[in-house]
Amino acid sequence: xxxxxxxxxxxxxxxxxxxxxxxxxxxxxxxxxxxxxxxxxxxxxxxxxxxxxxxxxxxxxxxxxxxxxxxxxxxxxxxxxxxxxxxxxxxxxxxxxxxxxxxxxxxxxxxxxxxxxxxxxxxx
Numbered sequence: 001x002x003x004x005x006x007x008x009x010x011x012x013x014x015x016x017x018x019x020x021x022x023x024x025x026x027x028x029x030x031x032x033x034x035x036x037x038x039x040x041x042x043x044x045x046x047x048x049x050x051x052x053x054x055x056x057x058x059x060x061x062x063x064x065x066x067x068x069x070x071x072x073x074x075x076x077x078x079x080x081x082x083x084x085x086x087x088x089x090x091x092x093x094x095x096x097x098x099x100x101x102x103x104x105x106x107x108x109x110x111x112x113x114x115x116x117x118x119x120x121x122x123x124x
Contacts, residue, residue, distance in 0.1 A: 006053045024073055025052045039092070
C-alpha cells in the first residue's frame with residue numbers, strides 16, 4: 001500500500017478513523033528523511049492493514065507545530081486515535097518492524113485501564 005499525504009484538513013480524521021496509523025513527519029531537505037523514506041515505503045507494502053502517512057513539515061508548518069515536531073524525521077504512531085509512540089530519528093527496517101509488531105499487539109484498553117489504576121487519586 002502506498003503512503004498517504006496528510007494535511008491539517010485530513011490529519012485528525014485519518015488518526016481517529018483508522019485502527020492503526022503511522023505518520024512520518026519529514027522534509028525534502030532532510031538527509032536522514034531521504035534515507036528513512038524507502039524503509040518506510042517497504043514497511044507500508046508489507047503491512048497493507050495499516051495506514052502509513054507522511055507529513056511534509058515545510059508544506060504543513062502549522063500541523064507540524066501542533067504535533068510538537070522538533071526534528072525530522074519523526075515517527076508518530078496512533079492506535080484508535082490515541083498517540084502511542086512518537087520519536088525523532090531515522091529507524092532501521094528491523095526497528096520499524098519491531099515497533100509495528102508492538103503497536104499491533106498493544107491492548108489499548110488494558111493499557112489505559114492500567115494507566116488509570118496507577119494515577120494518583122485525591123481522597124478526602
